[in-house]
Amino acid sequence: MCLAVPGRLLDVNGEDALARQGRVAFGGIVKQANLAYVPEARPGDYVLVHAGFAIAVIDEREAARTLDFLAAAGGGEGAGS
Template sequence: MCLAIPGKITTIESKYDGLVQVAKVSFGGIIKEASLEMVPHAKVDDYVLVHVGVAISVVDEAEARQTFKYLEQMGEVAEELNIHGFLPDQKEYS
């Protein structure tokens, strides 16, 4: 099953001569890259839902925390982030 995982944008950079905006997104301390093509208005410190490497929507912090908590309870966080055996630091979402 593919789910969108909430994370916090830590940095944004332009790639390919400025044609593509890519963010570093923190998922409870685990950093992954995500394309911002679907949410060009997203900025550093925003929370976004990321699906297969693409940020698909900006969400508020409360929604991000709650969604992350639900996914963790369902056991989906480790699978979606490909980190079996290591769950993210919960400080960002508690």
Template sequence: MCLAIPGEVVEILDEHPDLVKVDVSGVRRTINVGLLADEGVRRGDWVLIHVGFALSKIDEEEARATLEFLETLGKAYQDEMDALLDSEID
């Protein structure tokens, strides 16, 4: 099963306007926010991430509730976190 997982934007990569660093439960990764170009993603925003791409912006309350729910899924959540740990966008 593939899930979308919330992450908080912690850094905008100036040299690559479509890339940002996000924090997902303590894991930091670079993701692509090109699909949200019209929404103006900024540091502190929460985004819903799937396979290295931000699919939508969400508010912090929804992000935290989603993370709490995902943690209850056990293996599916752990599989998604493992995939995030193994991912890398340069």
């Protein structure tokens, strides 16, 4: 099973579209993610991250729904935590 987790993009590093990286916050954890697949992503956006790659930009409401679902399934904290 593959799982993409939503996180909030904090900042973006790099100009080259293929090497563009960003710091993404997942609750209290911050990880680097490659942003090659989401050139439209800007700081403050929510992105779905799978295997170190941001694969889609989603709205805050969808991110909260997904995080709440994961929390209910025992996979972490909900958006309201």
